[in-house]
Every structure is written in structure tokens, then in C-alpha cells.
Amino acid sequence: MSASPLIQLRDLRKSFPSNGKEQEVLRGVTLDVARGETLVIIGASGGGKSVILKHCIGLLKPDAGEVRVEGKVISSPDGVDAQTIRRRMGMLFQGSALFDSMNAGENIKFAVREHRPELSEAQLDALMREKLQLVHLSPDMSSKLPNELSGGMKKRLALARALALEPEILLYDEPTTGLDPVTAGVIDDLVLDMQRQLGVTSLVVTHDMPSAHKIADRIAMLHEGKIIFIGTPEALRASDLPPVRAFVRV
Amino acid sequence: MPSPQEHARREEAPGAPLSRFLNGLGALALGPVERLGESVLLFLAILRRLPFLFRGPGLLLEQIARMGVASIPLVLVISVFIGAVTAVQARYQFHGLIPDTYLGTAIAKFVIIESGPVLTALVLAGRVGAAIAAEIGTLKEKEELDAMTVMDLDPLRYLALPRLLAGFIAVPLLVVFSCLCALIGGWLVARFSFGLTSQAYVQGTRFLFSGYDVWVGLVKAVCFGGVVAFTGFQEGLRAGAGARGVGQAAMKAVVSACVWILVLDFLIIFMLY
Numbered sequence: 001m002s003a004s005p006l007i008q009l010r011d012l013r014k015s016f017p018s019n020g021k022e023q024e025v026l027r028g029v030t031l032d033v034a035r036g037e038t039l040v041i042i043g044a045s046g047g048g049k050s051v052i053l054k055h056c057i058g059l060l061k062p063d064a065g066e067v068r069v070e071g072k073v074i075s076s077p078d079g080v081d082a083q084t085i086r087r088r089m090g091m092l093f094q095g096s097a098l099f100d101s102m103n104a105g106e107n108i109k110f111a112v113r114e115h116r117p118e119l120s121e122a123q124l125d126a127l128m129r130e131k132l133q134l135v136h137l138s139p140d141m142s143s144k145l146p147n148e149l150s151g152g153m154k155k156r157l158a159l160a161r162a163l164a165l166e167p168e169i170l171l172y173d174e175p176t177t178g179l180d181p182v183t184a185g186v187i188d189d190l191v192l193d194m195q196r197q198l199g200v201t202s203l204v205v206t207h208d209m210p211s212a213h214k215i216a217d218r219i220a221m222l223h224e225g226k227i228i229f230i231g232t233p234e235a236l237r238a239s240d241l242p243p244v245r246a247f248v249r250v
Numbered sequence: 251m252p253s254p255q256e257h258a259r260r261e262e263a264p265g266a267p268l269s270r271f272l273n274g275l276g277a278l279a280l281g282p283v284e285r286l287g288e289s290v291l292l293f294l295a296i297l298r299r300l301p302f303l304f305r306g307p308g309l310l311l312e313q314i315a316r317m318g319v320a321s322i323p324l325v326l327v328i329s330v331f332i333g334a335v336t337a338v339q340a341r342y343q344f345h346g347l348i349p350d351t352y353l354g355t356a357i358a359k360f361v362i363i364e365s366g367p368v369l370t371a372l373v374l375a376g377r378v379g380a381a382i383a384a385e386i387g388t389l390k391e392k393e394e395l396d397a398m399t400v401m402d403l404d405p406l407r408y409l410a411l412p413r414l415l416a417g418f419i420a421v422p423l424l425v426v427f428s429c430l431c432a433l434i435g436g437w438l439v440a441r442f443s444f445g446l447t448s449q450a451y452v453q454g455t456r457f458l459f460s461g462y463d464v465w466v467g468l469v470k471a472v473c474f475g476g477v478v479a480f481t482g483f484q485e486g487l488r489a490g491a492g493a494r495g496v497g498q499a500a501m502k503a504v505v506s507a508c509v510w511i512l513v514l515d516f517l518i519i520f521m522l523y
Contacts, residue, residue, distance in 0.1 A: 093396065094393070095393055097393040110401075
């Protein structure tokens, strides 16, 4: 891992309107993600974990604070356009967010066709098959529509789609939520494979503790809008902080 | 013991209720202006994507088919009945004052200038506008819009532009079709209920026929087509969470489109006649 963090969040604050009032979800989140590592953010549901991810990829702008990717500010109008950074990032959404009107193959090829017009259809097909195999899906299922796939297959297809643009950073939003333990284990293995085989930097949000322990180099805990713990899985187990103890014990 | 809220109310400055009232009034007045401003900015943002159309007209053709071709049966049915009702009403109003040979004149004038564009657009607001709002709202709910943005696929280019242009193109074509169907509906009633000859009906439609009326009808149709598609897309983008949010978006799209169609109808008639 290099010394300078790939992603830096500094005193990130974000509020959303709720019942006519502003509810502060992030209350000064500061976090560094090193190049090549897998950092897992844990915390209660609705605590703002996904909000952190959406800030990292420029889908949300903070009320205050700063997001830097490779040292470039993407969170303010004065900074670089988030669009330039996004091409180097991929995201696996909680509900997969596959394009329902397209079959599995088209889901993978769509963005590549737009961004790499020099590729022929044959090359696109080859790339699609390669990405499907990378996530252990048969190329034969490329003609299936997303609604014909199981939850685990959808997650894997969404990962294949994210990989199609060959990102350096992958963001995973609850990758194992709603999956049975065996399928969740397959997804965990894929997250590890992406790091080992492709060297991608991964930022994962989850409340699935077995998954977090399996894939994380470091774990950060978000509690009441702030990062209250960051360290290795072993350090997390040994932590005396009451919110951490309560979360890990559950 | 008074509650904290009660205590705060007792402690507030004498002018506070008036200030609150004025703030509320200001928000009420500025809300629609803000929404109109948002709409104008979104509309211009979509139009800025026009050059991309030439790189992929397939999406536009698909939308024209979905919006236009798929609406033909509905437009056919309502238009024939509009023509028929216009014939019955015209004869009832003119009976004893104007000969039946002028039935075609009344039907043609009313259908081309008014009922063709307006009623077709109102029906399409329900069929097409609501469908666009529900579709975009669902894409938003399922994070597909976010997924597009993450993959640097501009939703305005891929989703908004084809729908807006399809509205501008498909609705005028449907209005022309609607006018023809309404004239046939009027002829059916005039011929078989009132015993008017076909020749007299056709002569009536040609009497006082003006190309300017057709042009006004088409101007309306283009504007209404844009309104139907744009309000559908905008309300879809604004959709709240869940099935309720998507349902509300579809309802708001229809209501907004209907109101704008009638307002624009008045403004266009007022300016062009």
C-alpha cells in the first residue's frame, strides 16, 4: 500500500429533510482508504453508510467537509468534475440496480459500447464473456433478463457490469444483504478475488459481521454520524467501546 | 408547569407571529417560481444534449413507436367519438338556424383547431405522461438512474432527450390522425343519422377551410407533445420513495400536463387569432 490514501474524507457532514426538519446523518466523518486495501464500514441500518459511499463517487455533495480521490477534491464546484473520477470507479448497488429492460449481456456491454466505440461487437461479446466468467457466471445466461435471475446471480451480474469498465476502485453497498449464507460466502470470495487478482481498492458497507471479518483489511464503525472506530478485524474484536461491543456481540 | 414549546411561545418577540406569517406567505409565493425555474433549467439541459441524437437515433425511434404507434388504437376510438359527438352537438345548436350542409364546416373547424390537438393531448397525458413518470420514478427508486450516473451514462441524454423529442414528433402525427378520424366520425353521424349526403359533408368541410387553422393546430400539437413528455420525465425524477411515491409521480404528471395543455391552449389561441 502506498503512503498517500486513495480516498480521503474530511469532516464530512450531510443532512436530509425528515418530517419538515433537517436530520443530520453524517456529523463529521473523517476516513482514509489506502490504495489496494479493502475497508469495510459497519454500522446500524439507516445510519448513513450508503451516504458515505455516494459521497465517494460524487452522487451526493456534502453540506460541509471534503472528499478527495487521489488527492483531487470532488466534493466542491471548485474541485475536479466527479465525472472524471467516476470512470475509474465502479459501484455495486444494494439492489443490484441492473437495467431491467436489457438482458444480462447488454447490461455489461451498454456502458462499454458508449465509452469505447472503437470496440467491435465481437470484441464486446468477448469482453462480456470474460467478465461473466470472472464472477463465476456462465456466458450462456447472457440472454436472460435480470428478473429471470436469482438474488445472488443479480449481485454477480452487477459486479460483472461494474468490472466491465475496469475500475481501480470498487464500492460495494451491502453486497451480501438478502442472500443466504452460502451465496453470501460466494460474494465475499468474489470481493477478495477482485482485490487479489485485479488489485482494486474496495470500500464496502455492510452490517453483515461474518462478511466484514472475512473480507476486511480494516473495519470502520459508523455510529451516530461519526466514525468511532477504525482498525483491523482483530482490533475490532478486542475493542472496549460499548457501541462496538454491542454491534459485534449481536 | 409549561412545556418547553409553550415556554418558548410565551417568550417569543411580539412581532414573531407576523414574521412567521410573512415567511410562510413568501415560501408559498416563491415555491411555484422556484419550480418553474427548475423546469426551465431542466428543459434547457435536455436541449443541450441535442447533438448526441445524431450518434444514436435508435432510442428516439423506439420512443416514437412506444408513444405514437402504441397510442393509435386509443386515439382512433376517442377521435371517432369526438367527431360523432361534435356532429350531434353542432346539429342540435344550429337546428332551424343554419342548414345541415354546414355541419362539415363546423366539425372541421372545431376538430382541427381545438378538439383534435387538445383532447388528443389530454388523453396522451394520461396514457404516455403517466407511463413516463412511472417508468422514470421506478428507475430512480431502483437506483438505476444512479447506476447510469456512476457509469458516466447521462440520464438526460439516454432517457430524457429521446422522450422529449418523441413527444414533439409523435403527438403532432397523432393529432393529424385524430383529426382525420374525427372527420370520419362526424361523417358517419351526418350520413347515417341525419341523412346528409357524403358530397354535402365534404363540401361543408372544405368551405371556410384555412391552412392557417391547420398550422395553428400543429403548433398546439407540438407544444402539447413537449408538455406531456417533459412533465412525465420531470415528475418521474421528483418521485418519492416506494410504490406510493411512483404512483404520486404518475398522478402529478397527468395533472401538471393537463393544466399546462389548457393554459397553453388559451395562450396560443390568444396570440395566433
